[in-house]
Amino acid sequence: MDLASLHHQEQKLIARNVVDQLEPVWNVLNPHELVRDTSQWLKMVRPIVERGFLASQYVAAEFVKNYRSTQLIGAKPLDLGEPDPLGPFGMHKKADRDVSLKIMVSMKVTGPGWVIGRSFQGMTPDETSDLMKRGFSKSTGAATRIVLNGGRGVVLDLVQADDLARGVAGVADSTACNGCLFLTDPIMKSDGKRKMNAIAVGHDFCNCSAIPIY
Secondary structure, eight states: HHHHHHHHHHHHHHHHHHHHHHHHHHTTOOOOOHHHHHHHHHHHHHHHHEEEEEEEEHHHHHHHHHHHHHSTTTTOOOOOOOOOOOGGGGOOOOOHHHHHHHHHHHHHHHHHHHHHOOOOOOHHHHHHHHHHHHHHHHHHHHHHHHHHHHHHHHHHHHHHOOOOOOEEEOOOOTTSSSHHHTTTSSEGGOHHHHHHHHGGOOOOOOOOOOEEOO
């Protein structure tokens, strides 16, 4: 398996691990007391998504370093300043404040907030159960987007900082949506920052990754 394909699989594994960790936490929510329980749920969810985001960043930085060395043999290595997801002494490093706020808002809106907006008086137990399952799915879609935006963003930032990089391209599964498949065509620096930035903003449930073009 080539480095780009391996990186793509590693990023998807990071997202799957986050979803696996979020599943038991969803049970903290009582479907009849969502307003009361949401704050506690968010306190438990935020560090899980943060760790995934930071891990995605770290793996992406390692990938760019290794991939670049195979594409530009003999070139001076980049000073990456790779973000260590554990921090000193193995302690969890927090994400930047703006990332944390985005996590809290997005998870609330797509999770308990989404369920509350679709609840109605007199729902049967089966209807309530189905709505909660759909809410969990919605929230994991948002978590996947946020987590893997970490890695996609790092690839983009490193490409923009590297004079030897010419652009960036997405890596998608064959089952990806048309929008993601469209981004697998190289986007060059000459196309402008606005077009390049599209590579770093996935949609909910997006499992795509990014690679540099040299």
